[in-house]
Amino acid sequence: MYKAIQELVPDATFSIFTGDIVDHAAWNTTVTQNILDVTSAYDRMAAAGMLVYGTAGNHEPSPVNSYPPLGVSDSVQWLYDVLSISWTRWVGTRAAETTQKFGAYSTKYPDGNLRVISLSMNLYYVFNFWLYEEPMEKDPSGQFAWLIGELDAAEKAGERVYIIGHMPPGAIDAFHDASNRFDQIVNRYEATIAALFFGHTHLDQFEISYSNYSQRTSDNAVAVSYIGPSMTPTSGHPAFRVYDVDPVTFGVLDVTTYIANMSDPAFRGAGGPVWTKYYSAREAYGPLVSPPLTPLGKSEGETRELDPAFWHEVTQVLEGNSTTFDEFIARMRRGWQPETCEDDCKSIELCKLRAGRAQDNCVPPGSFHLVSSPAEHIPIANLGEHECGGSVFANILGALAGDGEMREWLEVEVVSGN
Template identity: 55%
Template sequence: MRLSPALYVLVAAGSLTQAAAVDKRDLASEIWADIESAASCTACEALLVVLKGLAAFGNTIFVDTITEVCKLSGADDPDVCEGAVALEGPILAQDLRGMTVGSHTSTLFCNTFFGLCPFPAVTPYSVTFPSPKPATTRPAVSGQPPLTFVHISDIHVDQFYETGASYNCTKPICCRPYTAADAPGNNGYPAGPYGNTACDAPVSLEDSMFAAINSIAPNAAFTIFTGDIVDHAVWLVNETQVTADIQDAYSHMASLPHVYTTAGNHEASPVNAFNPAAVKTSLDIQWLYNLLATDNQPYLGSDAQEIQNFGAYSTKFAGGNLRIISINSNLYYKENYWLYEKTMESDPSGQLAWLVSELDAAEQAGENVYIIGHMAMGLDDALHDGSNYFNQIVDRYSATIAALFFGHTHVDQFEIAYTDYTNPSFSNALEVSYLAPSMTPTSGPPAFQVVSVDPVTFGVLDITTYIANISDPSYQNGPTWVEYYSAKQAYGPLVDPPLTDPTAELTPAFWHNVTVAFENDDTAFQSYIAHKSRGWNVPSCTGDCKTSEICGMRAAEAQYNCATVTPGINFRKRDEGLERLPGVVEERVCDGARLRPLLSKLAARDGLLEEMLEKVQVKYRE
């Protein structure tokens, strides 16, 4: 590490008085030098000593210094740095003050934020169940006429979207008049009235999609909404805006068939900040749980009050033998900084124990269950420990759980749960998680899905995706919503024997066999890749990309998804370091936090290192 001797003494001593005398630009420069030189897990742990010392000086010095680092790096515009670090920095500082360097928490921190340490091994923990797993399995479908429902996700409505504002701005999300040059009439990149792929969704797009749902699926029994209402301008978001956004979205959703909702990571302010009950803070998320309980009351009745506990609930569908359990997956999300406690909890807020009790009661009552949440638990966004413990529950109650539904990635994909992830096969495939594409067009054409299910077993029979082609020249005259593809029609013929019967279930075994077909039939696999982004700027995916993609399909538990960590300092203007340019498919646009892309890309060298260092030198010569 290259920390100057004088500054090291101040940091090690934790002297607030002396540290206050250090010019924040000098301190930022030293921090910058240490970050860019860190290239191993050991170096990251040494860096944590410095950051812990900085955090010990208090939130003000920590926020001021990291803000200066952000500005010097060019990671974001100065106002974005100031807003984001002011919101997220105090949480990070509290984490660092309680962290023991070399612990499970610090290793995970280095893995998540810097990409320098390997994934730590899952901490062994056995979930307690009231009774052993029964020998029963999921029932066969009844063959009766199907029931349908609608799945929507990640609407990200931008109440500040302006038609004519520039869609080619310097901020993480555009189509707002951030400056006079961005305002309508003053730019060469005017946004249309129904949205742009560089921007979140205008209210007009929300109205268009909801009207299309009622027209295309007039007989839908209900709607599942798997989270994320608030826009991506996270450096400007506060509790007042989040409250207004949620209430406005719920008022629009009143036009849809009976809605079951879940909380997305953007429903918090600061973004992602869902503190477990054991973490006491003035930034407590209870206000959101109270709000969601009130706003869900028309749909859930007295069951809505459960949301006040930790943002989850369990309720019975009035039209059949189905229980819908909505979990708060943000309590296992690695970008939720509140989770990086000195000793990380096995069951934050007791949600897993609650889930077991609800599933056990459903099993005893002979109910079918849908679990809904925002973040699918097999994604590399999920903490491996929490994902493992959740998967134990899914395995135990696999005969009761009919399917799981999530969002978050903005793309159309699925994950399979197995009894043995080291040897996945059709015979040990247990459950399927379905991830819906987004309404917000940042990852392609706005979309929703109509799900056809057996009315007795609630097994999934088909999923049909509908889109509005945002690349069509007539789109801005008013979106036209059309069928994009049917899962059964696209993938049913790939297996042997073909699965084409409208009343046949898309079982976990079926989906495993589809992944085998993808391995052997590259045309079919490339069709799947196109479906993920609704045909928008379809990326090339061969070799390692294909292997990793199929691995992810076979991993409803995060530690098996083949994700790797890669250090680098690719500074860009979008989440996870991806530049906002036409033709870039971004699968991480939902992360939201600005500090992680800042810190994670500071850790090692790539083609932009010299440019960044030169900027620092110029800055300090001024």
């Protein structure tokens, strides 16, 4: 993939890596092996000549998902030390000092008026069992307070900001309270934040943040979170994205996804996978909004960014155009075994796109009855949400919570102790 990036986008200025280096053997990991994996991965990125802004995924620690807040345990300090050493070459010593504390950093891009802030979204992840304290911390490791300070300084300095992290704040496995607090910060500094970038779901998606979730419109759309697809082939063809951005505002002008087609015989051949352009967001959706977006380089004068209002307009197109919606669902998995998504499934998928805040993503407990995949019996409304490591037990409880009779029985027989 690094070779393909060098050949396909030789003028790329920097790269964003949204985490998860360690394989998904989940609990079958060791600290020693994870140190080797993390160090090796970032060394290979550096050897490829890339300027990389990384973030910590939920699979980097051992055991998986284990990120205790500051003052609770130092059991993950080894990982913060490894990340700090690996990232220093790109972000500098001062920024890496924050990484050693709780896995985040803030650094200035050297060739433009842009600040990159990397967050440890693992501190808001429902499967991080270190967070289940009594009482639960409202700001684990003080990361929100730190983020506000960095954004406030960037605002005063007139800088634009990219926020990067692993788990999207609107995901079903984000704590609602933490997601709500994060959303308030995004709303306050929406004029400073140029874009947000996440991974975790392994799917090609986006989320829109609004100033009013009770009436979500293009006028009150304030930010866009880009959720990049994965190299991991279980969710679709391996993929990476290229973002064309305005060199002054750092607003996103286009998003182009490249894939290595697993159906191509060359995929397992001696020459390795062949990476090709899959689609461009501007080319696919730009002609469908009003007024239509012109292709990059084809118009004189101002070129509209793919701003939050644009992406809300895209969701309106998806809502009213079943063909375009089906194409979007196929693109989520890069054309690999696309599922059928209609009725309730479609409503939930659209709602998830309009949910930069987890409490508004419309995915109810026990949603497994909505739509089933013929092959795997997994509803597309949940497809990939726990690809990055979830809990079978949590899925069972979620299904039970959606069954009224079973919930009533549990309340009587289990809670009451009868």
